[in-house]
Amino acid sequence: MNPSTLENHAQVFHEIADSRRSVRKFLDEAIPEDVVRACLEExxxxxxxxxxxxxxxxxxxxxxxxKELARACMGQNAAKTASDLIVITVRPHVWRQHCDWNLAHYPVDPAPKIVGTYYRKLAKMLYAIGPFGVLSPVKRLAFALIGLRQPMIRGLYSVADRRVWAVKSAALASENLMLAFSAHGYDTCPMEGFDKVxxxxQLNIPHSEEIVMIVAAGRRxxxxxxxxxxxxxxxxxxEKF
Ligand SMILES: Cc1cc2nc3c(=O)[nH]c(=O)nc-3n(C[C@H](O)[C@H](O)[C@H](O)COP(=O)(O)O)c2cc1C
Incomplete structure (x- = not known):
């Protein structure tokens, strides 16, 4: 990409990041469905x-x-006036199924050996915790022993660790979603002020899922x-090192 295009991108990105604010009141105007879909794709x-x-x-x-969801969002203005509400959750338990999905959909067929090894073996060691986390103490000990001799990933020992792991990625998707709405000229408000029960x-969300946040979207x-x-x-x- 040539430098002037990059400079332009940097300016556009700054404007989008700077204009994204948590908006607590939206106009009575629906966001076109194709715009919401485009933002979700992004x-x-x-x-x-x-x-x-x-x-x-x-x-x-x-x-x-x-309306019902806005009530569960403690009647917050952002939720009550939004054109659309997006509930972002994580399903940490689908990790194994998605290892298989990655192998089946890898853009190059056959997938490179290293990719196969990663999703068939390494990922299964990293993310498995066994039913109710029974593998947790074994993993903790094994990783600590390996860590005595070489750098070793620590963590992902428990159900809670795996939930945090999944929430990190979903939070990034949530930010992408909000920036996408800004880029399309709309606004958002991320919300964790809701009654999760x-x-x-209301949305029949299984208990295996964790709600990360609810994003209200509309015209500011x-x-x-x-x-x-x-x-x-x-x-x-x-801090700079
Ligand atoms: C995870 C998360 C949860 C939030 N929950 C709420 C909320 O329930 N209600 C609300 O009005 N704002 C909520 N906010 C918005 C923050 O208050 C807001 O991002 C912060 O004050 C900075 O303002 P800005 O987004 O306009 O830059 C939330 C933000 C995040 C990231």
Whole structure:
């Protein structure tokens, strides 16, 4: 890519990142369905651990379910006025099935040997924890012993570890989704202020899934942003080595 195109990209990216704000009030205007779909497709382009794509999206658009979900979002303005609500969850347990999916869909057929070894053997060692995490102590000990001699990945020992692992990738997809809406001229508000029991019940979300966040999307109302953006200065949050 030539440098002037790159400079232009950097400027466009800055404008998108800078204009993305948490909007708490949207206009009474529906986002075209194809725009929402395009943003969801762009969410899927987020980096994700081992390409295992344990994320899942529920798109709540119809007025009835939206109203009910807004109630579960504690009646927050962003949820009540949104054109669309996207519930992002993780399904950590699909990791094994998605190892097979990666092998079946690898863009080169046959997949390189190293890819086969990764999804057939290595990933299974990294992500397996056994039923109710029974493998956890064995894994912890084995990884610690290997770690005495060489650098070794630590972690992914328990159900909780695997949940955190999956949530990281889904959070990146959520950010991609929000930036995509901004790029399309719409706005969003990420929300964790919701009653998860109600949301699980309303959308029939199995208990094996964890809700990461709910993203409200719509057209920003003039009074939709409550204050200017402010952040702790970078130098207070940065160490350089
Ligand atoms: C995981 C997460 C959960 C959030 N939950 C809520 C929420 O429930 N309600 C809300 O109004 N804002 C929520 N926010 C928005 C934050 O308050 C907001 O991002 C922060 O104050 C910075 O403002 P900005 O997004 O406009 O830059 C959430 C943000 C994140 C990342």
């Amino acid at each position: 969410a899927l382009l987020a980096p994700n651990s081992s390409n295992l794509q344990t994320w899942y999206f529920r798109w709540v658009r119809s007025a009835g379910p939206r 109600l949301v699980h019940r 109302a003039p009074e939709g942003v409550y204050h200017e953006s402010y952040r702790i200065p970078l130098d207070e949050l940065l």
